[in-house]
Structures are given as C-alpha cells and as structure tokens.
Amino acid sequence: MSNTMPPAHPFDDDKLKEECGIFGVIGLSDAANFVALGLHALQHRGQEAGGIVAHDPEQGFNSVRRFGYVRDNFTDESVMQTLPGALAIGHVRYSTAGSKGQTAIRDVQPFFGEFSMGGAAIAHNGNITNANSLRRELIDRGSIFQSSSDSECIIHLMARSMGRSIPDRMEEALRKVEGAFSVVAMTRTKLIGVRDPLGVRPLVLGQVGDGWVLSSETCALDIIGARFIREIEPGEMVVINDKGVQSHFPFRPAKSRFCIFEHVYFSRPDSILGGRSVYETRRQIGVELAKEAPVDADLVCPVPDSGTPAAIGFSQESGIPYAMGIIRNQYMGRTFIEPTEQIRNMGVRLKLNVNRALIEGKRVILVDDSVVRGTTSRKIKEMILDAGAAEVHFRIASPPTAWPCFYGVDTPQREKLLAATMSEEEMRNHLAVDSLRFISLDGLYRAVGEAGGRDPKAPAYCDACFSGEYPVEPADMLEQGFQLKTAAE
Numbered sequence: 162m163s164n165t166m167p168p169a170h171p172f173d174d175d176k177l178k179e180e181c182g183i184f185g186v187i188g189l190s191d192a193a194n195f196v197a198l199g200l201h202a203l204q205h206r207g208q209e210a211g212g213i214v215a216h217d218p219e220q221g222f223n224s225v226r227r228f229g230y231v232r233d234n235f236t237d238e239s240v241m242q243t244l245p246g247a248l249a250i251g252h253v254r255y256s257t258a259g260s261k262g263q264t265a266i267r268d269v270q271p272f273f274g275e276f277s278m279g280g281a282a283i284a285h286n287g288n289i290t291n292a293n294s295l296r297r298e299l300i301d302r303g304s305i306f307q308s309s310s311d312s313e314c315i316i317h318l319m320a321r322s323m324g325r326s327i328p329d330r331m332e333e334a335l336r337k338v339e340g341a342f343s344v345v346a347m348t349r350t351k352l353i354g355v356r357d358p359l360g361v362r363p364l365v366l367g368q369v370g371d372g373w374v375l376s377s378e379t380c381a382l383d384i385i386g387a388r389f390i391r392e393i394e395p396g397e398m399v400v401i402n403d404k405g406v407q408s409h410f411p412f413r414p415a416k417s418r419f420c421i422f423e424h425v426y427f428s429r430p431d432s433i434l435g436g437r438s439v440y441e442t443r444r445q446i447g448v449e450l451a452k453e454a455p456v457d458a459d460l461v462c463p464v465p466d467s468g469t470p471a472a473i474g475f476s477q478e479s480g481i482p483y484a485m486g487i488i489r490n491q492y493m494g495r496t497f498i499e500p501t502e503q504i505r506n507m508g509v510r511l512k513l514n515v516n517r518a519l520i521e522g523k524r525v526i527l528v529d530d531s532v533v534r535g536t537t538s539r540k541i542k543e544m545i546l547d548a549g550a551a552e553v554h555f556r557i558a559s560p561p562t563a564w565p566c567f568y569g570v571d572t573p574q575r576e577k578l579l580a581a582t583m584s585e586e587e588m589r590n591h592l593a594v595d596s597l598r599f600i601s602l603d604g605l606y607r608a609v610g611e612a613g614g615r616d617p618k619a620p621a622y623c624d625a626c627f628s629g630e631y632p633v634e635p636a637d638m639l640e641q642g643f644q645l646k647t648a649a650e
C-alpha cells in the first residue's frame with residue numbers, strides 16, 4: 162500500500178500536525194474490532210500508518226501494522242481474524258520523531274517486547290525530549306534498536322529494569338523519560354494507561370459492558386458505545402485486569418500543563434477535554450476574538466472545517482451573519498493522492514471552492530484556526546478576491562504560532578513559521594489582506610475557562626508554540642543547537 166496519504170484536513174500541508182492517537186480495550190471478545198473502530202474515530206490524529214496488537218490465551222500475541230488509513234487496513238475479515246482475543250491496543254501515527262515523512266513499517270506502533278515475565282506491547286502519543294541521550298546510553302549498554310522512533314526507548318528501558326512485573330518495569334522506564342507521553346500498553350492479562358506528570362497529551366478511560374477502554378479522546382469512546390468514566394490524571398498510571406481498575410501516581414507531582422492547542426485544533430470538536438466540549442471552547446474562542454478584534458463587515462465565513470465553531474462564535478458575538486463562503490470538497494479521495502505537479506499546483510482549489518454568489522461584492526471576515534507558514538492563507542485570500550469580495554479580513558482563533566512544538570506535534574523549523582519572523586502588521590502586508598488579527602493568549606485562556614486569562618507565573622496549559630516558554634526543556638533540540646527564548650524576545 163502506498164504510504165502517501167491524502168490529508169485529513171484540506172490544508173494539512175500548512176497546519177501543525179498532531180502525531181498520534183492511541184486506543185486499548187480489555188474484556189470484550191474480538192477486542193481488535195473495537196480497537197479498529199476506535200482508531201478510525203482517532204484518524205484525525207494520524208493518517209500515515211496504524212497498527213493493532215491483540216492477545217489471545219491460545220494464540221498468544223498477534224499484530225498487524227500497516228501504512229494508510231484504518232478503514233483500508235482493519236476492516237477486512239481476513240485481517241481481523243488474525244487478531245483474536247479480548248485484549249488489544251492500537252495506534253495511528255503521523256511521525257514526529259523517527260523517520261519523519263517516510264515512515265518505515267518498523268516505526269509503526271504498537272511496539273512489542275518479550276520479557277522474562279511475558280510479552281508486552283506499547284503505543285505512545287507524545288514525544289520524548291531526551292530520546293537521543295537515552296538511545297545513545299542504551300546502545301552503549303548493548304540495546305539493539307529496531308526502529309528510529311523515540312518511543313522504542315521505553316521498551317529498552319523496560320528490558321533493563323529489574324522490576325518484578327511489567328507494570329513495575331514500565332513505571333521505572335517512564336521515570337527516566339522526559340517530555341510528553343500518554344501511553345496505552347498491554348501484557349497477556351492487563352491493559353495499562355499512563356500519562357506524563359504534566360499531562361500534555363490527553364488520555365481517557367471508558368467502560369462498555371464488562372470491558373474497559375483507554376482512548377486519546379472521548380469521540381472514540383462514542384463510536385463503540387462506551388461510557389466516558391474519567392480522564393486519566395496527569396502523572397497517573399492505571400492497570401486494568403479482570404478485577405477492575407487500579408490507579409497510582411508513580412511520578413514526582415508537577416503542575417499539569419495540558420496542550421492548549423488540543424482545544425484549538427487537534428482534538429475533534431465532538432470530544433470532551435477537561436470536562437469541556439471542544440466545540441463549545443472553539444465557539445467561545447470566536448466570541449473572544451469578536452470582542453478583541455471587531456471589524457465592520459458583511460459576512461463571517463469559516464475556513465472549513467476547523468474554523469467553523471470559532472466563526473459561529475464570532476458571528477454570534479458580532480451580529481454579522483455567518484455564511485458558508487467556502488465549500489470543501491468532501492470527496493477528496495485517493496484520485497489525486499500523488500498528483501502531477503500541474504495538479505498539485507492547483508492545490509487549494511482542488512479541495513475548496515468559493516461560494517461566488519455569496520461572496521461577490523461583500524466585505525468578508527475569514528475565520529481560521531491558525532497560521533503556520535501562511536502559504537494557504539494567501540491562496541484562500543486570492544480565491545475570495547477572485548470571487549469578487551470587496552474586502553478580506555482574517556481572524557485567527559489562536560495566537561501567532563512563533564515557536565515549534567517538541568511534545569508530539571509536527572511543526573516546521575522555527576524560521577519557517579510566519580510569526581517567528583514577522584510582526585502582525587508585517588504578516589498582514591505579506592498576506593495582503595485588509596486586516597489580520599489573532600486572538601490574544603489571554604483571550605484564548607479565557608475561552609478555555611480561565612476567567613482571569615493566562616497566569617504568567619504559573620500558566621495552566623502548555624502554550625509554548627505561542628509563548629516560547631517550554632514546560633519541559635527540549636534537551637535533544639538544545640543539543641542540536643535550538644535556541645530558547647531570550648529575555649529580549
């Protein structure tokens with residue numbers, strides 16, 4: 162199967178990309194089928210490849226790891242029959258660490274290790290910020306790595322641990338790991354879920370019948386009819402077997418710093434994060450944006466689809482009518498996956514079209530979730546002007562993205578980020594629009610429920626891609642010459 166996948170979002174080439182979704186089930190026969198459905202619901206978190214490991218007492222561990230969409234790889238009965246058992250975990254990925262952009266099948270998770278007390282498989286969402294030094298140390302001590310993924314360090318650290326059970330070994334391994342990790346793992350009899358002490362990436366617990374489920378997001382519980390029980394807490398480890406769920410907190414406590422961008426863009430709008438509907442938070446971002454950056458105009462149009470809730474909020478607050486000024490082609494299938502250069506250059510037009518009858522002669526406010534390189538924003542502006550718009554005003558539902566993420570999101574190098582090299586006014590000139598405004602960091606914090614805005618001494622979220630303040634030092638990147646924010650910036 163080709164590993165060149167069509168983007169889930171029409172502008173994926175100019176968006177930050179969440180890298181992974183994880184899902185696990187225990188206590189349901191044919192667990193792998195439930196995992197496949199869960200991964201399908203999490204496909205927006207990674208479209209490059211996916212894998213499932215299942216365990217059956219008679220047949221032991223089995224795994225299937227493939228490039229491509231879940232629906233293309235894990236719906237065939239002949240494949241799913243090879244994954245029997247009532248315990249299974251799975252992973253969908255877009256690479257952030259490892260062989261970025263050209264994933265080898267050996268980099269596709271879950272990873273599996275055979276230990277003296279039995280086998281274990283792990284699926285990791287996040288990014289280990291000290292993976293390079295850990296890998297060097299492990300290789301020096303004899304470990305033989307199979308992949309280029311940072312996540313494989315966890316398996317090798319477990320192999321070196323003297324812990325008497327697999328959960329003990331995992332706990333010891335994860336204490337040596339820095340950065341962001343939500344992990345779903347399995348042994349022959351247990352499903353394990355862990356979240357790093359800052360809780361950067363999400364992980365939730367659900368229940369369906371006699372079975373338990375771990376998932377990156379609640380939307381994937383819904384698809385299998387599971388009831389949302391609670392979030393796994395930052396720094397928590399849960400071990401689930403036929404007797405139920407055991408919880409403990411093996412790491413040194415820290416103030417949680419959940420990724421604020423999950424609210425803005427990564428998570429699905431029908432998920433619940435921190436007790437809040439993602440859709441409602443995004444709508445509220447639009448409300449805040451309309452208060453902070455009002456503009457006289459005729460229409461508020463979302464850049465589909467992720468700008469939609471914020472555009473609705475902007476329209477409601479401003480009283481300016483909401484309209485679907487840009488229509489997304491829902492059937493961007495595989496036809497153009499590997500297009501000729503000529504078709505590739507058509508880019509945005511292939512994916513989106515302007516609703517000319519609505520736009521002509523109007524002053525249009527376009528609401529998008531973020532500006533990364535700015536390449537797509539320019540093309541959209543041109544399309545809107547070509548359709549006869551009188552004015553184009555951009556309103557962006559996140560602050561300027563000026564710093565790369567090292568916690569499991571694929572971002573361009575800092576110098577490629579438009580906001581890293583230009584002021585807001587310079588960006589407006591560069592995009593050649595009538596106005597451009599981003600929500601402030603305080604406004605974003607208010608929208609996610611922090612009434613007082615951002616507490617600069619103790620921010621409630623990770624917002625490093627906006628603020629440049631990294632809650633965990635990105636050790637590997639510093640080693641490679643990355644410069645942290647200076648006092649002058």
Ligand code: SF4
Binds near residue numbers: 570
């Ligand atoms: S740097 Fe940005 S994208 Fe990365 S975890 Fe922090 S808020 Fe999320």
